[in-house]
Amino acid sequence: MRVNHVFTQTMASPEEPVNARLGALLEAFMNRVAHPRGRALAFLNKSSVTVDQAILMDHARTWPGSTPTSLAARMNLSLPSISQMIERLARLGLLRRTEDPADRRRKTIAVTPKARRFLRELQAVRSQEFSAGAAALSPATQKQLVAALARALTELDDAND
Incomplete structure (x- = not known):
């Protein structure tokens, strides 16, 4: 689907909420600037990490002290699915499980230095991919988009504070 078609289609129904039109436009934009090159997916594949596993590591990095239960809730996945991902990522040396000293049944999940490097590299690959995808935009449009x-x-950020 071409962006112009998406834009025309979403703008053609003014009674539709703005956030629905925004969602369609953001999806079309992201599909145009990221997915066609597949560099981020190739990076994940080479690393033997799935998209869900990368998201899990990012959540564990963003919210230190997370438990499997809190990560499952945050990602809207089942606890068994999260536990399997944690186990696999721990075997790859990307996550570490630590027992809570007060309650040995409670485990916290932490990213390792290897995971921090992996997430930085993934972010760089994704940023480069987005930049390359948006390079065809005029400098004026790029400036407006950045702003x-x-x-x-x-x-x-303000809404989440």
Whole structure:
């Protein structure tokens, strides 16, 4: 589906909520600037890490002291699925399970230095892919997009504080 078609289609129904149109446009934009090259997916494949596992590691890094239960809830996945991912990532040396000294049944999940390197490299690959995908935009459009995204991220950060 071409972006122009998506834009025309989403703008053609003004009674539709703006967030629904925004969602369709963001999806179309991301599909155009990221997925066609497949560099991030190739990086994950080479590393033997799935998208869900990369997200799990990012959550464990972002929320230190997470437990398998809290990660399962955050990712909206079952505890057995999360436990299997944690086990696999621990075998790869990317996650570490630690017993809570007060309650030995409770395990916290932490990323290892190897996982931190992996996540930095993945972020770099994704950023390069997005930049290459957006390179066809005019400098004026790129500048407007940068300003709009920076404002949006600031608002999201403020809303989560």
